[in-house]
Amino acid sequence: MxxxxxxxxxxxxxxxxxxxxxxxxxxxxxxxxxxxxxxxxxxxxxxxxxxxxxxxxxxxxxxxxxxxxxxxxxxxxxxxxxxxxxxxxxxxxxxxxxxxxxxxxxxxxxxxxxxxxxxxxxxxxxxxxxxxxxxxxxxxxxxxxxxxxxxxxxxxxxxxxxxxxxxxxxxxxxxxxxxxxxxxxxxxxxxxYRLPAADAPQHASIDEAAEDYAARLRALFRVYAAGGGRFRTALSGGYDSRLMLALLLDAGLDPQVYVYGRAGDDDVRVAKAIAAGEGLALEHVDKSQTAPPPSAGHTERAWVRFDGWKNDGLFDSGVDAEDRLLRVPGDVSVLNGSAGEVFRNFFYLPDRRYRARDVVWSFYSRHDPQPMTGAFDAEAYDAAMSADLLAAIGTTAPDDQALTRADIEALYPLHRARYWTARDVGLNQRFGPLLFPYLEPAVFSGTEREPIAWKDYGRLEAKIIERVHPALARYPSAYGFVPADGPDLRYRLKMQLTFLRPTWLRRYSYRLQQRGPLPPRPVWLGDAALSAAGLDPALPHMRALFVPERLRDAEVFNRVCTMELALAGQPLPG
Known part of the structure; x- marks a missing residue:
């Protein structure tokens, strides 16, 4: 903390x-x-x-x-x-x-x-x-x-x-x-620290694997419980939060449970069904109904509480900085389900070998050349990202050499989770105690070596939920099926459309989505809000790298404004 x-x-x-x-x-x-x-x-x-x-x-x-x-x-x-x-x-x-x-x-x-x-x-x-x-x-x-x-x-x-x-x-x-x-x-x-791959057991079946990971998670939650205090967790329509709830209940704890979203959202609908069926009190938080009007003071508060930058950018209505503080009063520890994808096929890639460059094209090429200046070199950018991927798993292989599938799967916890997901670790722990069970090497070690067929459609994670708390595996999910029953044909066909897209084609998906007229931006990204925070709306520090007027994606524009603020200094006090 x-x-x-x-x-x-x-x-x-x-x-x-x-x-x-x-x-x-x-x-x-x-x-x-x-x-x-x-x-x-x-x-x-x-x-x-x-x-x-x-x-x-x-x-x-x-x-x-x-x-x-x-x-x-x-x-x-x-x-x-x-x-x-x-x-x-x-x-x-x-x-x-x-x-x-x-x-x-x-x-x-x-x-x-x-x-x-x-x-x-x-x-x-x-x-x-x-x-x-x-x-x-x-x-x-x-x-x-x-x-x-x-x-x-x-x-x-x-x-x-x-x-x-x-x-x-x-x-x-x-x-x-x-x-x-x-x-x-x-x-x-x-x-x-280097993750010891040799410690990862080979499981003979998906049921054996589920039993092992359930045992590891139970051991971790016994440590949490022995530390004392109360626990709080979000609940949604997916698997990660449901598994955390299962583990809390299995450890004999009585967690506080909440759900984010609008009343008609699938996450809210599923969470309410689970809470009603299991006799749990559920707090429903609709941030769209609680957002205060933006002001210059919100920017400085966000800059302090979120340490200058966060994944989706610093500029918002101000509700996030307040909500996170409300989650952790006194001796309450909040659990965060980030990185539960260690049990799933996060990159949505078919079961074969790939180069580091293929992973970059598949997942890290969400860039659009239109709002970039001539300083941007796509080949150099991809090469640098590939080098980061290889360094994360400790290999000196050239980026055009095919990696084992275990190496590809290890990139999720050792690269994506270590940097993107984990930015939220330090930020959340500025507010109070937060726990990230799926980011523990003692939990995820070996998941990279499990057969992809076990990870597809969340099959392995559904089995783990069933081992820990069978009743929770019987409620419907936001995916349209019951985890214990597995995916239906409709869901399988939908996912195949993603699995079968070649990596070279995925490279262009984002930029194709960014065509069309510039959409309106939220009020907190308008010139008045930026000026009130002490920024020049022309974003002079960022102009060597971006043409801000061409940025269609409000979240990307938010990050560019966030970097402008970091380079200019701290915001004006509100």
Missing amino acids: GLFILSRRERPDPLQPAWLAAHRRHGFREPLRLTAGDWRLDLFGALNGLGPQLVQRDNGDFAACTGVFFYRGARGTAGLESLLDDFDGERFPWSGSRGHFAVIVCKAGRMFLATDALGGYKVYHDGGRTLLSSSFTALRANLAQATPDAQGAWEYAWNGATYGTRTFIREIRQLRRGSLLTLGPQAEISAE
Whole structure:
């Protein structure tokens, strides 16, 4: 939970006055500062009022964390106590840890920083690693100038995240994966977590696989339950939230359940049917009915609470920043079903080998040349994305070499989830404790090696739900069929239309959808709203890379405006 800033003591104080004042205005309390050796640490509690997680000893040793940390089955400060006993400065005990976090340890006068095994909890740093933080805007506030990273800017604009070590600002980098850093004269990466493929069992049948993954998830939820507190989860018409509800009930917990959407949406209809059948109280949240009118103050609040950028862009009505805070009062932990696609055929590719370039064409080519400037080189963009994919799975194969299907499947948790999905990890945990069970390597390890036929149509995940809570597998889904019965012919035929599209054709799908007249933009993306936030509506910083007037996709335009704000500085206070 909260955020941290680590800085070399020779640097100027990283708590820039304007940055700190804005964070105070919008919910962050005063930080706790500790120093050891050449480094200082600033720890902020969460927006819901929970303070920093820290244990200190009389000899000067301490351990602190942001995010959510479990060690040896103990949560928060209890886990930190055990870690401080065990940590030897050479290795981080990833196998005994759960959650998504940054842990800072000081032992015998030496400081260390470790992130979770996946690297889902993002840590940003400057080029010399003299400033490291879970806050992107803290890095930006300490830059004398900021310049766009062209590849990172295109990745964020078209795909909602940046990948590898890039951000969309050249002077700000991110750690690639789970890492242990020794904080001496410099911050040196002394170890990185690698997913041990050899640990993945070979299952003889889909039922055997379902039994294994159900057991892993049950073990994780026993850890959650032992940590105490109350739990809350969203429920929708899909599989991921239903499996989380099944696991909470199986663990003997009484979760608070809510659903997002309009009254007639399939998600709402299915969630209400499940809640009624299982005797659960269900909160229905229709954001379209609760949205406040936009104002300049909303932009600064979003900038603070969402750390300068989020997947769909920073500019909105303001309801998201309020709703996320309402989800996590007091000791409530919220579960997030992101990355449940580890149990499914996420890329919708038939069961054969593909090059990294084919995956880029199939999934990461959501770009349109019309609103791009001459600086954009599609071949160079695809090559950089391919290189990121290969680095994510630790292979040096050329991007024109066919990968195994296990490698392709591993790209979902180790690339898509690690960067796009995980941006929400650190953001949500600024508000309070949030848990992401499907992003745990102990859960998803081995899913890349399961037969694609088991993953198609959600068959494997439906079997897992059935193992954990048979009754929940008998309710209809938003897909038009009951999970326990499997997909009907209509759904199979519909999905085949996607499976059979060749990757070279998928490359052009998005740009074909972007033809036609420019649609009207939401009021919060209008010139008046941008000006009120302190932006020049002409977006001068972004003009070297985009022609904003030609952007039809409001979400892409939102991201371009978000980058303009990050490059210009922080928004005007409202």
